[in-house]
Amino acid sequence: MSQPVPPSWKDLGKSASDLLLKDYPIQGTSLEVKTLTPSNVTFKVAGQKDSNTNAIAGDIEGKYVDFKNGLIFTQAWTTTNLLRSQLELENQIAKGLKFDLSTALNPAKSQKAAILTAIYKQPSLHTRATVDLFKGPSFTADTVVGRDGFLVGAEATYDVTSGAITRYAGAVGFSAPEYAITLHGLGNLSTFAASYYHKVSKDVEAGAKAVYDTKSTTGGVSLEVGAKTYLDNAAFVKAKINNAGILCLGYTQALRPGVKASFGLGLDTSRLNDPSAGQAAHKVGASFVFNS
Template sequence: MSIPAFADISKSANDLLNKDFYHLSAGTIEVKSNTPNNVAFKVTGKSSHEKATSGAIEGKYTDKSLGNSTTIFPSQTIKSHTKRRQASSLTVSLWGIKAPTWPLDFSIFLSQHGSQLLMLYRRAGLTLTQTWNTANALDTKVELADTLAKGLKAESIFSFLPATQNKGVKLNLTFKQSAFHGRAFFDLLKGPTANVDAVIGHEGFLAGASAGYDVQKAAVTGYSAAVGYIAPQYSAAITATDNLSVFAASYYHKVNSQVEAGAKATWNSKSGSAVGLEVASKYRLDPVSFAKAKINDRGVAAVSYNVLLRPGVTLGLGASFDTQKLEQATHKVGASFTFES
């Protein structure tokens, strides 16, 4: 079983408690489409219960090509490139030697008749994502996975607000191996700041920690720790966040192919002795629909229903009720439509 990231140690329980509850927005619409050349588009629109609307459009390109173009060069050209390959260590790394390179590699092949073929191909692992939302914020993310090293993913995120001319540059690194999962997040213009976390695991047992550091202040800005256990049918985790002042214990159980159950208890040592409790369950009605329900210690309950109306069209309905204030207008309902092609 793969080692999760630090933020995902209690992912199964958190997803059960938080995902697919559609009352959080009055209305949500999401349209997804994929083109034959590996470009995915997603348009999202939301209407809040306060009558505010927001939206975003995202375009995502993933380079899945391999051997997508070939070119035959004259023998003199090949020989000149071969000489340069021998003279330059940088060129050597681009000509067949397995070394960290940009995702463009070159290879030389000999045909049966002695002619020489130069093949240019792209190495898979490059993803480009661009987002523009109704707040007029522009984000561009470039990802390189398993290119610099096996198990290493690098992300560069560039943000720009035309109205205020504010700019942002972030660099994220993720390194994942069979028993280790580490991440580093750098904000290069604000601070700069760094946040790192790491998780080690063995036979289902997990232990991890995270810390933040402000370079300009030369100070640690926060730290957290977590332990957990993950099995195919259940998982449990204990996390200590906010400088080890907020403690949470979560449990998730996949009872069978139809029923899932989970719970989470939270205690903030700074605010008092009260412990917050939340339980949730998911029931799959049939292969195309499921229902969820949850309730917390304050008496706020939520229910949701998700159904695949037809291939590519999904409807979600949700509602929340304050069982201690049924006579007041504190209840919320929401709906969500998702279209995929």
């Protein structure tokens, strides 16, 4: 039986992470507008207002896609005067091989960054090698191998200047259409995380994540559990709570094709009766997306 391409290192445990992190717009109000031209150029304008500081941040992005030559070029400019560029080239030198060059420039602060990544994907194998051209320089490589749903991955960073491995991590997991389990050892195996995702039915999803940091002074395990329920084809509700008593609720509604609205509420259940808690403990926000 032919084996599928496994997920990348950063996508191990993605089902549980998406369930617990996405669609909770509790930090403020955000707006995203995306349009596509007949020449395969996508323009995106996004902005967000932070509910705590009232600061407004935004960016404008243009993306050109050349499907024939496997080329994608993205250029973005943010309100912090940061210029970001990304050039992607896939399946031109060899099948399954992709090159990604990402740069960032802040003219006002004379800050610059350039990261070159090579990605190679084949059945049962997904590997990446990244070079930070201005910092170090340092090399980061990660590999995920998979067979019959079982996944094993590792990541390491090598600093050329010091001639030593400065960071390493590992992970194992199992992925099936209805559920996924992932165990991570991060931060030079000083932090351990376990995540679980279960598609209970076509309308209900559930997940949990536990993190244990051996260097934490407070000790104990951080635990978060969540669930997602589809109300119909155009709306769903999400809820999650952690062992610190932070409860988050999210509601997403597709108003029409290409138009989506999300609303989020975050509550510190240990301070519900504290009149002075305010925004420091309880948060509310909304997100609106227009895609045409």
